[in-house]
Amino acid sequence: MLALAANQWKAHLRLNLSFVKTTRMVIAIGFEGSANKLGIGIIKDGEVLSNPRHTYITPPGQGFLPKDTAKHHREHALSVLKAALEEANVKPEEIDVVCYTKGPGMGAPLVSTALVARTVAQLWKKPIVAVNHCIGHIEMGRLITGAQNPTVLYVSGGNTQVIAYSDRCYRIFGETIDIAVGNCLDRFARVLKLSNDPSPGYNIEQLAKKGKQYLEMPYVVKGMDVSFSGLLSYIEEKAPKLIESGAYTPEDLCFSLQETVFAMLIEITERAMAHCDSNEVLIVGGVGCNKRLQEMMGIMASERGATLYATDERFCIDNGAMIAQAGWEMYRTGVVTPLKETTCTQRFRTDEVEVTWRS
Amino acid sequence: MSIAGGECLSAQLNVPFPSVREADIAYGSLSVDKELKRGNVSRELWVENNILHVRFQASEARTFRVSINSFLEHLKLVCETMAEFGPAR
Missing domain, CATH: 3.30.420.40 (ATPase, nucleotide binding domain)
Incomplete structure (x- = not known):
C-alpha cells in the first residue's frame, strides 16, 4: 500500500517536472559592441523586456576609431547593463543565458564588450552563447516583423x-x-x-x-x-x-x-x-x-x-536585444559556447554559422 | 626600438583579489583573448590562491607597452564589473 503511494507520488512528480521544463520561459541577455553602439538587451521568449543603448558620437567630419570606441564601451558598459536589468525588472538569477557578439566588427570594441559578458556569466554562473552579429540582425528582423x-x-x-x-x-x-x-x-x-x-x-x-x-x-x-x-x-x-x-x-x-x-x-x-x-x-x-x-x-x-x-x-540599428534573440534561438537548440572559446573575431561571415534553429 | 642581442623585455604583475573565486573569474575573463601574433608579445596568466599572475615578454618596447596598457584597461573593466554585479560567492 505504502509502496504504491510512493510510486504514484513519483509519477506525479515526474509529470510536474516535465510540465515545468516545457513551459518555463527562457530569459536571454545580449551584449552588442561591434561598432560605435554599445547595447545590452533582455529578451524573454520573443518579448523584448529592455534594450538600452549608448552611441559613441564623434565630432562632424570625423569617423570613429577602434581605440576610442573601445574606451567608450568600457566607460558605458556598466551603466547600460544596470539600465537593462532595471528596465526589464529582471534579477541576474532569473537570466538563463548570456549572449555576446563574437564578430564581425572592430576588434577592440568587441573584446571590451565580451569581457563584461564573460565576467557576469561567471559571476551569475550562466552559460554563454557566441553570436554572429549579422545573424542577430536577421533574427531580430524576423521576430519584430513576423517575416517567415x-x-x-x-x-x-x-x-x-x-x-x-x-x-x-x-x-x-x-x-x-x-x-x-x-x-x-x-x-x-x-x-x-x-x-x-x-x-x-x-x-x-x-x-x-x-x-x-x-x-x-x-x-x-x-x-x-x-x-x-x-x-x-x-x-x-x-x-x-x-x-x-x-x-x-x-x-x-x-x-x-x-x-x-x-x-x-x-x-x-x-x-x-x-x-x-x-x-x-x-x-x-x-x-x-x-x-x-x-x-x-x-x-x-x-x-x-x-x-x-x-x-x-x-x-x-545595432542593439543588444538582437544578440539576445539570436542567442536565444541557438540556446534553445542546445548551442552553448565554453568560456575558453568565447573569443572575438573581426571577420565572421554570415554563412559560417550552422542555422540549427530553422528547418 | 628593438632590444639588442635577441634579449627580451619582461614584466610580471601580481594582482591580489579579495577571494579565490574573484581571482578565478578574472582569469576566466582575461585569459580568453590571445595576443596578436604580429606584436611578438607573449602573455602568460595563472592563478595562485587569490592572486592573478601575469607575465609579459616582448622584443620591442612599443608592443610591450601597448600590450601591458591594454591588459590593465581590461583588468580595470573586469574588476569594476565584479564590484558592481557581484557579489562573488
Whole structure:
C-alpha cells in the first residue's frame, strides 16, 4: 500500500517536472559592441523586456576609431547593463543565458564588450552563447516583423549583403566588393561636415528630402555584387567644386547619392528574389531605417507581388536585444559556447554559422 | 626600438583579489583573448590562491607597452564589473 503511494507520488512528480521544463520561459541577455553602439538587451521568449543603448558620437567630419570606441564601451558598459536589468525588472538569477557578439566588427570594441559578458556569466554562473552579429540582425528582423522566410537585405556601416536562407545556412547571394553602403554615406557626410548626431546617415536622409536636381554618378553593379568605393571617390572629389560653383546644393548631392546607391541595392535584392522565387523581403541593419530605401524597396516588392518587412531605428540599428534573440534561438537548440572559446573575431561571415534553429 | 642581442623585455604583475573565486573569474575573463601574433608579445596568466599572475615578454618596447596598457584597461573593466554585479560567492 505504502509502496504504491510512493510510486504514484513519483509519477506525479515526474509529470510536474516535465510540465515545468516545457513551459518555463527562457530569459536571454545580449551584449552588442561591434561598432560605435554599445547595447545590452533582455529578451524573454520573443518579448523584448529592455534594450538600452549608448552611441559613441564623434565630432562632424570625423569617423570613429577602434581605440576610442573601445574606451567608450568600457566607460558605458556598466551603466547600460544596470539600465537593462532595471528596465526589464529582471534579477541576474532569473537570466538563463548570456549572449555576446563574437564578430564581425572592430576588434577592440568587441573584446571590451565580451569581457563584461564573460565576467557576469561567471559571476551569475550562466552559460554563454557566441553570436554572429549579422545573424542577430536577421533574427531580430524576423521576430519584430513576423517575416517567415524573407530574402534579406542587410545594410549598415560595415556590411552590405543580400541573404537568403537555404538548408540550415544564411547564404550570401550578393554583397559589396569593397566598402559598405553605410560607410559610403557616412564618409560623404564627413565631406559635407554634417553632424554625426544621431547618425550621419540620418542627417543625409533629411537633407536629401530637400534635394531637387539629380547628378548622375557611377552606378556599379557587378552581377550579384555592388561596389561603392569608386562612387565615393567620385563624389568626394566633385562635391566641393559643385557646391562652391553653385551648380548643385548639398541637398541635391545627398539626394543624388541616396537615389544611386539605393537603386543599386534594390537591383541586386530583386535579382535574388527572382532567383529564390521569394515573396518576402526584409531590410535590416542601420541603413535599413532610411525611409527612402524602404519606399523604393516597397515599390519593387509590390510590383513583384511580394511583401516588404522593415523595422524602425530601435531594432534596425545595432542593439543588444538582437544578440539576445539570436542567442536565444541557438540556446534553445542546445548551442552553448565554453568560456575558453568565447573569443572575438573581426571577420565572421554570415554563412559560417550552422542555422540549427530553422528547418 | 628593438632590444639588442635577441634579449627580451619582461614584466610580471601580481594582482591580489579579495577571494579565490574573484581571482578565478578574472582569469576566466582575461585569459580568453590571445595576443596578436604580429606584436611578438607573449602573455602568460595563472592563478595562485587569490592572486592573478601575469607575465609579459616582448622584443620591442612599443608592443610591450601597448600590450601591458591594454591588459590593465581590461583588468580595470573586469574588476569594476565584479564590484558592481557581484557579489562573488
